[in-house]
Amino acid sequence: MDFLPHTPEDVAEMLAASGFEDIDALFASIPAEVKLGRALDVPPALSEPELAAHMAELAARSAHGSDLVCFAGGGAYDHHVPAAVGALAGRAEFATSYTPYQPELSQGVLQAVFEFQSLVCEIYGMDVANASLYDGANALVEGVNLAVRATKRERVLVSAGVHPHYRDVLKTYTSGLGLDIHELGHDDTGALDPGTVDPTGAAAVVVAYPNFFGRLEDVRTLADRAHEAGALLVCVTDPTAMGILRSPGEMGADVAVGEGQSLGNLLSYGGPYVGLFATKLELVRQVPGRIAGETVDADGRRAFVLTLQAREQHIRRAKATSNVCTNQTLMAIAAAVHLSWLGPQGLARLGEVCARRTAAAARRLAEIPGCKIRFEGPHFKEIVLQTPLDAATLTRALSARGFLVGPPLGTWYPDLENCLLVAVTEKRTSAEIDALAEAIEKELAQQ
Amino acid sequence: MDFLPHTPEDVAEMLAASGFEDIDALFASIPAEVKLGRALDVPPALSEPELAAHMAELAARSAHGSDLVCFAGGGAYDHHVPAAVGALAGRAEFATSYTPYQPELSQGVLQAVFEFQSLVCEIYGMDVANASLYDGANALVEGVNLAVRATKRERVLVSAGVHPHYRDVLKTYTSGLGLDIHELGHDDTGALDPGTVDPTGAAAVVVAYPNFFGRLEDVRTLADRAHEAGALLVCVTDPTAMGILRSPGEMGADVAVGEGQSLGNLLSYGGPYVGLFATKLELVRQVPGRIAGETVDADGRRAFVLTLQAREQHIRRAKATSNVCTNQTLMAIAAAVHLSWLGPQGLARLGEVCARRTAAAARRLAEIPGCKIRFEGPHFKEIVLQTPLDAATLTRALSARGFLVGPPLGTWYPDLENCLLVAVTEKRTSAEIDALAEAIEKELAQQ
Amino acid sequence: MSRTLEPSAGTRAAPDDAFPLIFERSRVHRRAWSLPEPEGDAPKLDELIPEGHRRSEPLALPEVSELDLVRHYTRLSQRNWAIDVGAYPLGSCSMKYNPKIAEFAAGLPGFASLHPFAGDELVQGALELLGTLERALCEATGMARLTFQPAAGAQGELTGLLMMRAFHESRDDRRAKVIIPDSAHGTNPASVSLAGYRAQEVPSDERGLVDLEALKQALDHETAGLMLTNPNTLGLFERDIKAIAAAVHEVGGLLYYDGANFNSIVGVVRPGDMGFDIVHMNLHKTFATPHGGGGPGSGPLAVSERLERFLPTPVLAAPAQDGDRWRWDYDRPDSIGRIHSFHGNFGINVRAYTYLRSLGPEGLRQIAERAVLNANYLKSLIESTFPTAYPGDCMHEFVSTAKGLKRHGVRAMDVAKRLIDLGYHPPTVYFPLVVEEALMVEPTETESKETIDGLAAALNQIAAEATSEPELVKGAPVTTPVRRPDEARAARELKLRWSPG
Amino acid sequence: MSRTLEPSAGTRAAPDDAFPLIFERSRVHRRAWSLPEPEGDAPKLDELIPEGHRRSEPLALPEVSELDLVRHYTRLSQRNWAIDVGAYPLGSCSMKYNPKIAEFAAGLPGFASLHPFAGDELVQGALELLGTLERALCEATGMARLTFQPAAGAQGELTGLLMMRAFHESRDDRRAKVIIPDSAHGTNPASVSLAGYRAQEVPSDERGLVDLEALKQALDHETAGLMLTNPNTLGLFERDIKAIAAAVHEVGGLLYYDGANFNSIVGVVRPGDMGFDIVHMNLHKTFATPHGGGGPGSGPLAVSERLERFLPTPVLAAPAQDGDRWRWDYDRPDSIGRIHSFHGNFGINVRAYTYLRSLGPEGLRQIAERAVLNANYLKSLIESTFPTAYPGDCMHEFVSTAKGLKRHGVRAMDVAKRLIDLGYHPPTVYFPLVVEEALMVEPTETESKETIDGLAAALNQIAAEATSEPELVKGAPVTTPVRRPDEARAARELKLRWSPG
Ligand SMILES: Cc1ncc(COP(=O)(O)O)c(C=O)c1O
Numbered sequence A, B: 001m002d003f004l005p006h007t008p009e010d011v012a013e014m015l016a017a018s019g020f021e022d023i024d025a026l027f028a029s030i031p032a033e034v035k036l037g038r039a040l041d042v043p044p045a046l047s048e049p050e051l052a053a054h055m056a057e058l059a060a061r062s063a064h065g066s067d068l069v070c071f072a073g074g075g076a077y078d079h080h081v082p083a084a085v086g087a088l089a090g091r092a093e094f095a096t097s098y099t100p101y102q103p104e105l106s107q108g109v110l111q112a113v114f115e116f117q118s119l120v121c122e123i124y125g126m127d128v129a130n131a132s133l134y135d136g137a138n139a140l141v142e143g144v145n146l147a148v149r150a151t152k153r154e155r156v157l158v159s160a161g162v163h164p165h166y167r168d169v170l171k172t173y174t175s176g177l178g179l180d181i182h183e184l185g186h187d188d189t190g191a192l193d194p195g196t197v198d199p200t201g202a203a204a205v206v207v208a209y210p211n212f213f214g215r216l217e218d219v220r221t222l223a224d225r226a227h228e229a230g231a232l233l234v235c236v237t238d239p240t241a242m243g244i245l246r247s248p249g250e251m252g253a254d255v256a257v258g259e260g261q262s263l264g265n266l267l268s269y270g271g272p273y274v275g276l277f278a279t280k281l282e283l284v285r286q287v288p289g290r291i292a293g294e295t296v297d298a299d300g301r302r303a304f305v306l307t308l309q310a311r312e313q314h315i316r317r318a319k320a321t322s323n324v325c326t327n328q329t330l331m332a333i334a335a336a337v338h339l340s341w342l343g344p345q346g347l348a349r350l351g352e353v354c355a356r357r358t359a360a361a362a363r364r365l366a367e368i369p370g371c372k373i374r375f376e377g378p379h380f381k382e383i384v385l386q387t388p389l390d391a392a393t394l395t396r397a398l399s400a401r402g403f404l405v406g407p408p409l410g411t412w413y414p415d416l417e418n419c420l421l422v423a424v425t426e427k428r429t430s431a432e433i434d435a436l437a438e439a440i441e442k443e444l445a446q447q
Numbered sequence C, D: 001m002s003r004t005l006e007p008s009a010g011t012r013a014a015p016d017d018a019f020p021l022i023f024e025r026s027r028v029h030r031r032a033w034s035l036p037e038p039e040g041d042a043p044k045l046d047e048l049i050p051e052g053h054r055r056s057e058p059l060a061l062p063e064v065s066e067l068d069l070v071r072h073y074t075r076l077s078q079r080n081w082a083i084d085v086g087a088y089p090l091g092s093c094s095m096k097y098n099p100k101i102a103e104f105a106a107g108l109p110g111f112a113s114l115h116p117f118a119g120d121e122l123v124q125g126a127l128e129l130l131g132t133l134e135r136a137l138c139e140a141t142g143m144a145r146l147t148f149q150p151a152a153g154a155q156g157e158l159t160g161l162l163m164m165r166a167f168h169e170s171r172d173d174r175r176a177k178v179i180i181p182d183s184a185h186g187t188n189p190a191s192v193s194l195a196g197y198r199a200q201e202v203p204s205d206e207r208g209l210v211d212l213e214a215l216k217q218a219l220d221h222e223t224a225g226l227m228l229t230n231p232n233t234l235g236l237f238e239r240d241i242k243a244i245a246a247a248v249h250e251v252g253g254l255l256y257y258d259g260a261n262f263n264s265i266v267g268v269v270r271p272g273d274m275g276f277d278i279v280h281m282n283l284h285k286t287f288a289t290p291h292g293g294g295g296p297g298s299g300p301l302a303v304s305e306r307l308e309r310f311l312p313t314p315v316l317a318a319p320a321q322d323g324d325r326w327r328w329d330y331d332r333p334d335s336i337g338r339i340h341s342f343h344g345n346f347g348i349n350v351r352a353y354t355y356l357r358s359l360g361p362e363g364l365r366q367i368a369e370r371a372v373l374n375a376n377y378l379k380s381l382i383e384s385t386f387p388t389a390y391p392g393d394c395m396h397e398f399v400s401t402a403k404g405l406k407r408h409g410v411r412a413m414d415v416a417k418r419l420i421d422l423g424y425h426p427p428t429v430y431f432p433l434v435v436e437e438a439l440m441v442e443p444t445e446t447e448s449k450e451t452i453d454g455l456a457a458a459l460n461q462i463a464a465e466a467t468s469e470p471e472l473v474k475g476a477p478v479t480t481p482v483r484r485p486d487e488a489r490a491a492r493e494l495k496l497r498w499s500p501g
């Protein structure tokens, strides 16, 4: 099925009207030598019923929520997406619209983005947020680049408690800019010891809150030290924790970034997700990407537009604050709808349920002979489970028993060879936690 | 979750403003003696995440399309529902709207219904259609009642080739009216022999086209005989056959009714479906249910309204043409979108694919030792398979092998003890047909 | 002045450009359809279907691209009011919020893709759902068993009346009439006739309640039963219900409860405890299922023990003991028979079940409490301008009269049309017939105080405008794609379908 | 005159009533949320989270009912243009129909609910899909391998430029600059800078094509490569591409193909065959995935064999033999590293795959044919009123100039706004910068002849109005919820978030 409206008569009339012999004549400006001259070797077309069956068959060969109980974490979480979020963010008028270049025809998207920015600022305790970035890693990179521009420095200190993938992306993204990036190892509590951090000459200190191990860093002290040295503090923050934890803004962070998947977006094998980016008003002209702003129209009515575009690639070109153009607006709208569905009480409840069920899971899993929770102290949504078995082997074995856990941490943290992440969202019940524990016990017994 | 917007403050203010002591005072007009005075004994409330999990768990305990290959028929068919149909008929503005009593705020539904009526008339070859009835059985009943009113007769002849459930419903529905309903048995070709039909004194002759066995009745001859005797011909017609078969209108039927599930509606365990009802202009004032009509508005613009309401219960009350009020409008809209997606070529292709794959299935299944296709001659979408085994037993056995067939016919047709229906839609591939045949062969071999 | 429900750009409803029909967008050879080839070596169509059966007339169906189709119905939908767009205070319709979670549930393949002839062993989840819902609805109504076959309230009514007939006939007692109040909904008398009974109306008294004396007059051994909705169509609770029940039972009649107004009493009082023998519910009202522009609904019918054996076939049979299965029981010798092609509007019942499980016992009672609170609050805000037809507190709805505006030449319909321009869907007008210039208002429990305040302010403004600038009111609406369609002409010059050429 | 994109009744955009923010609908203690209780005997929050970490500032998030939420975003959506509403001829954006079947596919739990850390053995269906899509995209571009990590075109650009750098550095060859045409899209120079290169612009010649001589001037051993989109931003095919490629390769540079305009040549000519070494595609353009009001997209990056080893980690490894599994290969010593948190915008790639399988080889070529046909047909209809900036046939889009209207004081932006009142979304205006009063028009292949005729008629009408009644054009639009918002003020008096109080 090709979705083309042209009838044979249309094609003939249109060719004639625009003065072309035939279809091939349309491509006369293409030198014959480069033309393909054959059909592409791609799979044949399927009719819609055949295609629907084919896609269902492919999908059936992947294991998802209803096959496996999801205790997997590491930056992507099995949260409940309220039915209203899908129904509203999925409205065709949002999904099939383009970037709001004509404000008169785009007040729907523009206002939704303005609301998204306001919500992100509110939970992160910031003044300005943008209309979204690609994902958490990308938001972190843009945060660092902002700090580099703002401080005119090139040294960047990144906590090892930041998602290893985000740190990889940071290295890759900035490899052409020759930044000098230092890693700050965690102590045996799984957190960063502020005393060991020397931000002298640094553009930014980057931490995660909670960090990759679910632990709570001492952001305030780190921010103070960073500021003393003239560096900015960039805080990767889980938005679902913001109902119960202090905001990065309150703790002194200059830039708050994060992954918004947990807010109304599906797991979808890692994307499309949404990068959250917020900062202080002083830094607004350094902000990457689109920003919606409020103004008035010719009749004095409130109206929304894309603003401060002089920062962006289509105006500033080589000197733009970022190269981002297409972003993740639809995911941002879903996040806005989800946050509005939650409200202050709902976000607090969400945080509380995650924190308390995580604690319950930690307690239960620690009872398993040979297992322990690697790091002491407060956790949010995620814990590091140390097991007598190789973590990758155990992870595979557990999926055979109907549980998805992990990722195993050995690849990134040699000191955490036999450790893996276990994430607990509001969807995981105590019955499921017990079942997981029993599955692990069985598995260990078998070895 | 209760979906109530009232804050405690709201409740207090509203009670005060309307002069009530407390909530209980609102129910002062209810005598204490009849009040319940306790909480209802119903299951406790679930939060949305818990509810979503609970519903998924219930759903997982039912076997559907992706578990079983569906060759089942008998008035409900596994046709492909184009993705566009669900996306459009599912639009909240259609789904959450009420009956279009205020035309100014209901042009969307009213025009969609007008288009539905036009499409139904077109495929059935009729002048007038209504806005839908509950289902195929209900449409048949209303067709008979129309004939009874129009002819002032009470004798009704119904072919045994009409869906047994429809015939049951007809008996139940009219049991209070004391109609005298005669059944017309099928001959050994599975069709009605017009020669055996004596419509003298009858209000209606009722046949199905194609009939319950997938066979094509001689509607034209039956119509002629009915008309000679002053009776009306009511034809239960499968809309998906109308791309390749003559319309009931063309063959002389006075009333065409049918089940519209095959047009863009899901199987959904038997409902919500949609009853199609169409007839000739002369009979318009006898038509049951709502009808949308075209008119002009105060500015001369084309507009649509509910019309000829004097036929209906809310005006005519005890003398109404029917008691129907709420109908199946949303399913009618889905049917309209599906028919518009198909167009003339698509409907013809749909009919051709069903007919030819059914023929292919008939040929293949007839090769199974001990099996035969019970009735000779042309079929559409459905065949009667005769097997050496008890049909109900075989049906159960096949579902264990991953195929849904049936229904078995013995319960309704003593002469078809070992017979069951096999339905073939455009979704069934020749590979699936072979697999079904092999499953039957295996099953028979085992006995 | 701006337009309400304006179609999108490109379809501006200026007097000159009407919104095209899908047929008018058709172009020969354009297509949206995509279907497989008839496979392999299957015989050709003309070998399969004899010429006499082959379609000869060409079909004038629209030929459009999928994009044409999508834009047509997307824009068409934008020309319609809906609960998801704004308040819908239609009396007797309980237009409350339809939870999205219920749509999610009904869409699960394990419900949406079940074939009605699938064996019981294959659909245990679905049957358990229905079984639990049946128990809950019986508990809420005080009945013993129910059938899910009725697709809507009216079909429930007929089913109940046929069971009433079966009950009497089982005792060789043939009765001729069923009594209904003059304020009854049209489906009541229509169903009575369809069941082969004569409908006899009894008047309401000055309280707006059934005139007990008149009722007693009407009752006799010809009386099969009484149909009543309580609270009644005026939104008033029939406080004499016990006496009414006694009187009807006295003559051997049965009491039928029309559950369209059940929303106002769920968890507070049960039809069974009032003395009713037969009850239908409109799940598309009380249980918040989407109304789909006129349907689908679901009208399950519940009955007391003595009527159980007459229920339509099949009825659901719960597992006798653990390990057993849910199953359909077809062995029902006294059943009135089947009333639906299959098992009723299952998909709607799934939504109702989801709503039930979302609310729980407290939630169920609260919908009644808040529905009644909202109605009385709104009533108090507009009483001075639109007095209610009958004194006293109302339940979930009330009937006001606009007759006071008549002297300015403003009718109830004008009030309704003007209300549209002020951003609200009008209440039900001219029903019930027993009230002059009736405005029947049911805000439902899911509307907020702000919405009700706004609605009241708009109504009071209109009352003022009726005096100051009646033309403004009579000229309304001006903000809609079409204005006051000519209904008389529609009925006179019948245009009931598009026709080619 | 009626309004375009009118919000529904109750939100009439009269000058006085602005559409509220969700925050402005908030009422203390109102709630939509529904979440489980923290279960069982788990320790209380204050035992778990030290005071120093506990939130102290109250959160000013909206408190609304689910119905408030639903109405707010439903009505908000109706205030927006979309492909499903009407034509969207934005140049360089390929706003074509987004098939609904692709939405169905992406929503299947087997795709939508996969966790990115699920083991390869658990996601074989997903990996096979990606593998098949990779092969097809490589075939269509004439490249060897690709990565799906880039979430959009710009991220693909950066990835490609970093690979360009890795390529040169692997040969101990440090280069400083990347050449781009002056008509290049802004992301090109921005990505060049981000990759640590200097962007050097070369002018277009009078044909609107790369000035070959100027290019040769610019090329030297400092040149890492050239970024080009072909057809270029003016919709013209760079016919000297072979010579251009030779010249660039001559100095040891690489050719980067910006695939944003790939729609016009799929199946006709392949970037690889033109001499390009690196190609990004915008699947959200060429492969019809919904643009979501600004995103998400997907910008897979494909490269020729010699660059393969630099691809981001991991890359997909096909089953070596039957029975083997698809897997992610992390053993890539020369890789530039990771560019996305996980595997890119998988959900978008599922949609692109669905589109691919729906079209097949013939379909793919036809989208190019019809896109070019539609553009040239539209061009021929408006050429006399809006001449194109450069002579000759165009590909999928063309750039006209409105400078002829300047003498009536009518600017390109006025034409755009007036077009809105006539029911069409305007083309891209004032881009590319090299054309004065530019109108950049891309109808795409899914628009019908009728739509294009209507668009052309509207544009020609506006040209006439510019002479006869310029004020009408300069005063447009008048049919939208808001009119000509003050962008200067927005940038001057920053209001970038709602704030409490
Ligand atoms: C009081 C009353 N009774 C019966 C009915 C009929 O119910 P249904 O429309 O579902 O057939 C209605 C519905 O409008 C009603 O309001």
Ligand SMILES: Cc1ncc(COP(=O)(O)O)c(C=O)c1O
Binding pocket: A324, A325, A326, D092, D093, D152, D153, D154, D155, D185, D187, D188, D229, D233, D258, D260, D261, D282, D297, D299
């Ligand atoms: C020519 C050209 N190049 C690059 C891009 C950037 O692609 P994206 O917006 O997906 O980052 C675009 C998108 O507008 C474009 O038109």
